Amino acid sequence: MTKVILDAFDESARVKQQFARDHADRIAVVATLLARAFRDGSKVLLFGNGGSATDAAHIAAEFVGRYKRDRRPLPAIALATDIAAITCIANDYGYDELFARQIRAHGRKGDIAIAISTSGNSPNVLKGVEAAKDLGLTTIAWTGGTGGKLAALVDHPFVVPSTVTARIQESHITLGHVLCELAEEQLLGQQA
Numbered sequence: 001m002t003k004v005i006l007d008a009f010d011e012s013a014r015v016k017q018q019f020a021r022d023h024a025d026r027i028a029v030v031a032t033l034l035a036r037a038f039r040d041g042s043k044v045l046l047f048g049n050g051g052s053a054t055d056a057a058h059i060a061a062e063f064v065g066r067y068k069r070d071r072r073p074l075p076a077i078a079l080a081t082d083i084a085a086i087t088c089i090a091n092d093y094g095y096d097e098l099f100a101r102q103i104r105a106h107g108r109k110g111d112i113a114i115a116i117s118t119s120g121n122s123p124n125v126l127k128g129v130e131a132a133k134d135l136g137l138t139t140i141a142w143t144g145g146t147g148g149k150l151a152a153l154v155d156h157p158f159v160v161p162s163t164v165t166a167r168i169q170e171s172h173i174t175l176g177h178v179l180c181e182l183a184e185e186q187l188l189g190q191q192a
């Protein structure tokens, strides 16, 4: 049992270290895009399934509430939290339309769409990105493994170097926290 425990933590740390080294420049670029979008009055839409649905909600809450520092609320919406919209869209239009329809409802040019899929191949996530691109949103993907179809679709792909769903998600949530921290710093100025 101890081996399972130690292996999981060691692998999570190793994947995160490799991911950070591969993506540090891109993380800085995307943090600047987020800060600029918020400064311009635009918003962030985040979406994914399962654990990625709750990662989307977690990071949206960091923006709307706060991450580390007191500041104005920043507009961010997670698209798998409104149970009425989810059940209506899935029931009336099909599960694959879940995110695309909400993107078309809420998305405006200048907004940023963050699509989260460990496989990069969930049809509703891919359709959500296609809708975002049609509307002129900046598109970002948090994915893993090969990046699937998703990595090739978006403006800024983040591909975690692992094929294990849980390990990929563990890097995604760290990525989300780092983006919040950097965007907050850029909006408020670095703390002395």
Ligand SMILES: O=C(CO)[C@@H](O)[C@H](O)[C@H](O)[C@H](O)COP(=O)(O)O
Residues within 6 Å of the ligand: 049, 050, 051, 052, 116, 117, 118, 119, 120, 121, 122, 125, 165, 166, 169
């Ligand atoms: O959290 C986990 C596994 O750690 C699951 O809930 C997982 O998110 C679900 O199986 C998702 O449906 C996987 O979809 P995706 O990440 O491949 O788009």
Ligand SMILES: [Zn+2]
Residues within 6 Å of the ligand: 051, 166, 169
């Ligand atoms: Zn999980």
